[in-house]
Each structure stands twice: as C-alpha cells, then as structure tokens.
Amino acid sequence: MIVCAACNHRNPSDALVCEACGGSLEHFVYRACPSCGALNPAENVFCHRCFDDLVPGSAETIVEASDIPVESFVPSEPSVTDREEAVREAAAPTVGERPTSDLTLEADAEVATTAEVVSEETEPGPLAEPQQLVGEPIERLEAAPSEPEAPMQPSELIPEAEEDVLEGLEGLVPIAAAATQAHAFALPVPPSVSETEQHDAELFHSIASERGPLRDAARVVIPRRARLLSRRGRALLYLLVLLAALTPVFTGDRTSLLLRPRDSVTSLARDIQSLPTGSAVLISFDYGPAYAGEVDPLALAVGRHLAASQVRVVAMSTDPGGVGLAEHLYRTIAGEMPDYRYGESYAILGYLPGPEAGLRTLCTSLGKAFKVDYVQRRTLSELPVMKDLTSVQDFDQVIVFADDSRSVRSWIEQVQSQCNFSLHALVTAAIEPMLLPYQQSGQLSTLIAAAHSAGEYEKASGMEEPSLHWTDAYGAFCLVLLVTAIATNVAYLRTRARQRSHGQ
C-alpha cells in the first residue's frame, strides 16, 4: 500500500500514480526509524513518532525493498547525511561486503555522485547543502547486477550530468548543520512496532477518521414547523409547571383543607403517638442535599411529632450529606422547643460508612459503630439520651429517610433480617415503587412517599400544618401531568392515523 503524500489516499502497492489526485508516486521512499521502527518519508530528519534522529547510520535506516512489498520502489533524494555516510562507506575498504539488494546498489550509485563533492571538501565541518539527485528508474534498478561487486572507485561512477547540478551550491543553505544536531526532545522511546502493526494502525486511523454511512443516516432533518412546535411546547410545559408550583399563591391553601391523610400516614402517626414518654427512636437520614427539598418537610413533621411526644431520638446517616441535614433539622426543632436539648432529648451520632459491614455492627453494638457523636464529640456513654441503648434492638421504632432504594434494602437485609424490629421507610416518590414488595411482604411496617406526605402527616398527627401549602402545588402538578399525557398521546395517535391514511 502506498499512501499519497499529497492527499493521503491509500493506493495499491503497484500504483505509479495516485488514484485520487493523480499525483506521482514515483518518489515513494520510506525510512525506518532505528528506535521505534516507524516508517518515515525519506526526507524526514526526525522520526514522526518518537522524534528520534534518523540521520546517524542512515545507510542502515533505509528500508530494503524486500521489506516493503512495493514494486515501484524508487529511492530518490536521499538526504545529505545519507550521502555522506554512503561516501564514507564507499571510500572504506570493506565496501564490497555490503548487501547487494537493489537499494544498496542504488545507494552505491548515489555514492558515486556525492563522492566527488566530499572529496573536494577536506574539512569535516558543515556539510554540503542538499543536492537534487535524480532517482533511478525502476527498470534500471531491476536490471542492475545482483551479485556482489568488487570495490569501485568513486570517480568511475560519477555521471557527467549530475556534476553540473552540484556546482556552485556549496554553503548556500546551512541545513546540514541543523540536521546533524541532536534533537532537543527526549521523549520515552516506545517499544518497537512491526511493519504489520504499523499498517494496522494506519488502517484503523483511516477507518476511524472516515465519515461512515451511519453518521449520515443519523442526520435527521426535522421540518421547521415541527421544530417550532417542539420549542413552543417545551416553553408551554415549563410555564405550566411554574404555574403549578405557584398555585398556593392563587388558592390561598383553601383546597388543602380537603386533604385526607392516607392509611399508611395515619398508621405511622398513630404508632408514634402510642410511644410512651422516654421511648427511643432511631432515625437514619440516608439522603443527600439533592433530595432534601422533597424529604425535609416530612422529616421535619415527624421530628416535631417525636419531640412533642417526648420521645428520645438518636439520629445517624449512611450518606455523608445526611448528617448535616439532620443537624440542621434538629437545630430548627430545638429552636422551636426550648426544653428540647442536645444530649438529653436527642443526639446525632454521625456518619456510618459501609452499606453492609457498617450497618451490621448496629445489631451488636452502637459503640463500635460510633466512637463519638457528631456534634459534641463525646463518647456515647457520656450522652444521657443514650442510656440503655446499646444496639438497634433497644429502640422502639426505626425510621429511615432515604433517596436510594439500595439504602433501604441494606437496612432490611443487613439489620432487620438479623435483629427483627419495626422498620418504617419514608422515601422519595421516585424510589417508592421499587420498595413496594417489601411493604407487601410485611418487612416494612410503613412505606411513604415523601413528596406530598408532609401535609398529610401534620394533619394525621394533629399538629400545626405549615407544610399544607405544598399540597395544592402537588395537586396542580398532577393535573398538568395528566393533561400533558392525554394531549401528547392524542396528538401521537392522530399523527399515526394520518400517516397510515397517507400511506394507503
């Protein structure tokens, strides 16, 4: 395969001109890098891959014709350094021992060309400028004798025509000095790459950079009318959702008064109400700030109810973000109730890592799981609220607020199945369907979606109802969702029916 230097088109190995641009492929010469084996054009001074110097020992770096399956392999324009090296070899007494491939023969011919130039210069300093040498045509190369030749005198091989080309060009361009200097880059040399690997890499590059038919097929032209409709529809949907969120401004919470708490919410409120004074409840805040907007109102409502019932509360979290949220909530509750003090009425144990091993330790010892509490950094035995509470089984109820179904599953699998206690899961609406089987099997005493339950819980527990204003917004949003679903489905069915009728 010959890559055209002008257009990068890959031509068959026997091509003389590029199939794509028509350019000549006559001067297709590669030079193998001595360090990494990459093939470089003959005029390159440094390897395109590893930046290694290609100049020293250039006689060895030129790839022999037998290594590359290119019949039209015409060496041409070897660099000045190559020629100088070749001249030195030609002048040496061991010239006759060199291999006798076509390329070396060609090099010998070139040696003869440059021998005179070098012989004229007695000083080894700056080399002569690059000289235009005409490469041998392929017919002449093939016709060249293949047996080893006797050492030749350089003067015997100097063509008359080429002497004129070199005349008067010495010292005009100091490129040879730059070519002989070591390159500044000192990049690590990659492992040697075989020619097959090099070819595979080039093939992969060409395939990867080609524009495939898939990319063209994926380009879908959407009509302007449909684009506008989509944009307007999206804007309308945003507006409706915004209006739904602002519904309480217009309704003044009047419709919220019609709210009736669901059975599960009423059941949880009744369970907490029935707890005697001094009972203990463990609450795990297993949600992060991203879902705090949904879960916080319900957590606040339950926390206020527990505080009003004078129940001891111990809070913890298996989510790093949940600890700060728990502290914020209980600071709010403590601000509303002066008798509700940290360490006596409630405590925040902190973050418990490890969904399996960490939670499993709660069955044996709270002290092993938490060395100190989160707020005052005291040992658990120093906190009055922790009196007689050594493991999770000592709590009357366990409530988990979660935004991830795996968290609740870990509680069920690692703690509840080992210790057997009453577990309530108050979760985001998004994960509630995933946990329904656990409620139906009786493993979860309560499963409540937090989104719209705060107002219901406040109503069921007979407390103040600051979260009630959320209810109107949820009602309006559900209405928007329903209308949108019906409208889009009707539009879809009509479009499909129209397309079918057109098709017929």
Place this chain on the structure above:
Amino acid sequence: MLETPANLLATLPPNTLQIAGTWVAALLTLATLSYVFGGNPAFRLAEHLLVGIAAGYAAALAWNQMLWPRLQLLVAEPATYWYYGVFFVLGLLLLCRGSKSVSVLGNLPLGVLFGTGAALALGGGLTGTFIPQIRASVLSVNPADYGEGSLGWAYVIDPIIVVAGTIAALTAFHFGARTDGRLRALWRGLVRAVGGVGRGLITICFGALFASAALSFFAILNSRLVFLLRDWLKLLYTGRP
C-alpha cells in the same frame, strides 16, 4: 485586640451570616435553574461548587468521624485497640494503588473489602430479600381465606394478576425464529398475544415509574421556589417552615 475571623464576625450585626447564606443559596439556586436556557457559566459554577463541596465535606467527615477517633484510641491504648492498627495498615496499603510499581500491595485490602462485602451482601440478600419475598409470593387463591362475599374474590384476583402479569412480561422477551407447521404457528400466535399483553404491562409499569420520578423532581423544584419566594424575597408563606 487581635483581628481574628471570629472577632470580625462578632462585630457584624446579628443574622448577618444567615442573610449572607440565604443570598448565596438563592443565587446558586438561580444559577442552577438557569440551565432551562441551556448550558452557561453560572450553571457550570454551581455544578462545580456542588461536586467540590460534597467531596470535601465527605472527606472531612470521614477523617473526623472515622479515622481520628480510632487513631486516638490506638495511640492511647495500643494493647486493647491493636486491631485498629491492622485496619490502618490495610488502609495505607490501599493507597499503593496509586503507583504502578507497588499497586500489587493494594490487592490485599481490596480483597478483604470485596470479600467481606460480597459475603455479607449474599447472606443478607438471602435472608432479607430472597426467602421473605418467595414466602410472600405464596398466596392462597381460596376466597374464603380472605373473607366472605365479593371482597374475598377481589383478594384472589390480585395474586392471579401478579402471576399472569409476570408470565406475560417474561413472554414479551421471547424471540424465536419462524418455523413451519400448524402447531408451531399456533404456539407462535399464542406467544405473540401473551407477549403483547406483557409489553402493555411493562409500558404501564414504566409510565408509573416515570410519573413517580416526575413527582419527586417537581417536589424538589417546588421546594426551591418556596425558598426563593419565602426565605429570600419574603413574599409568601410567612409562617414557620
């Protein structure tokens, strides 16, 4: 008096920090909501702050809550709490994963970590999910077990729908090659019909899941709007949060 940050804060009017916090939260909320107009630098800033602060907070929490108290115990009473030393060494070996030359040393703590986690997860999955869920799936289809009259029949229909729905949903994923023969054609028609019912059930299930997720995200949006209107602009809901 030395002007420490604490002294400077003490000279500020009361609630200054709270007001500043509300303003920062409001501006970051607006920056996040600005994504409705497409990606922009304000949204990127809020996004990067969220990720960076969350990571920093988690790291500080792990040090304060987990590592430091246990390190103190290990130093104070090494004879009693020697096992913490083993865990610290395992933790340090985990850091070897960062270097290629010594990364093999990190395999030991990883093996302990994954081995313990897998064993506990497997045991917990069996006793907490697998067996209880199978037990809960064994339901009576006798109406008398649920009560008299039509109520009992209603309870019977429920597990039948569950079983039939499960089979139909599984059939929806049956793919077979077209074969000849009358019996095979009948079988293919049956599979297609039941699979169609299963596909319908799966669609309804996905619809319910999507609606739940949408409600969840609306709750978050609603909370942010309430925050902006009530806590920041003091326009609405002047009662307690």
